[in-house]
Amino acid sequence: MAAPPTRRYAILLAAQTLCAVIMLFNIHASVRLLIENIGMPHLSMRLSVVQLLLAAALGQACYWYRLHRVALPAIRRNLPLGHLLAFASRIGFIFGSALFSVYFLRHAPVVDLATVDLVWRGTLLLAILFSLYCYTLELERLGAALQAPPSA
Numbered sequence: 001m002a003a004p005p006t007r008r009y010a011i012l013l014a015a016q017t018l019c020a021v022i023m024l025f026n027i028h029a030s031v032r033l034l035i036e037n038i039g040m041p042h043l044s045m046r047l048s049v050v051q052l053l054l055a056a057a058l059g060q061a062c063y064w065y066r067l068h069r070v071a072l073p074a075i076r077r078n079l080p081l082g083h084l085l086a087f088a089s090r091i092g093f094i095f096g097s098a099l100f101s102v103y104f105l106r107h108a109p110v111v112d113l114a115t116v117d118l119v120w121r122g123t124l125l126l127a128i129l130f131s132l133y134c135y136t137l138e139l140e141r142l143g144a145a146l147q148a149p150p151s152a
Contacts, residue, residue: 005070005071008070009070009071009072009073012062012063012065012066013066013138013142015058016062016063016138017135019056019058019131020059020092020131020132020135022052022055023052023055023056023059023131024092024095024132026051027095027096027099030099031098052124052128053127056124056130059131059134059135060127060130060131063131063134063135063138066138072142075145075146077147077148078146079146079147081143081146082142082143082144082145082146082147083143084143085139085142085143085146086139086143086144086147088139089135089136089137089138089139089143090136092132092135092136092139093133093136096128096132096133097129099125099129
């Protein structure tokens with residue numbers, strides 16, 4: 001028996017949120033490592049890369065499945081919660097965008113990385129940012145639905 005649309009939406013949003021938290025946690029760990037060891041090149045830990053890959057892939061799968069198969073649920077108007085979700089979506093992407101600066105600052109001392117290394121790191125970076133972008137769009141949609149005036 002399939003779950004009702006509201007429950008499916010909540011499950012997909014919770015999964016996307018967990019994926020975004022995992023990505024932001026790894027970004028925070030990278031920033032902390034960078035600050036503690038300024039000017040030194042740092043290699044990414046395999047566990048961190050695997051977590052980032054899985055979180056980005058699962059977040060994208062949930063996002064696109066939700067977009068094509070599960071409609072936004074009919075919800076009551078709640079202006080404060082709608083504003084908080086809209087704010088969270090914007091601030092979440094700002095934190096995610098910090099990944100760009102961390103990526104470039106972290107690898108500045110070793111500009112002579114192999115082309116293959118630069119390509120896969122750049123691809124991972126764009127995949128993470130795109131996944132965070134899609135998640136923030138989802139939060140904005142939900143926030144807008146919560147802020148919409150009641151229909152007559």
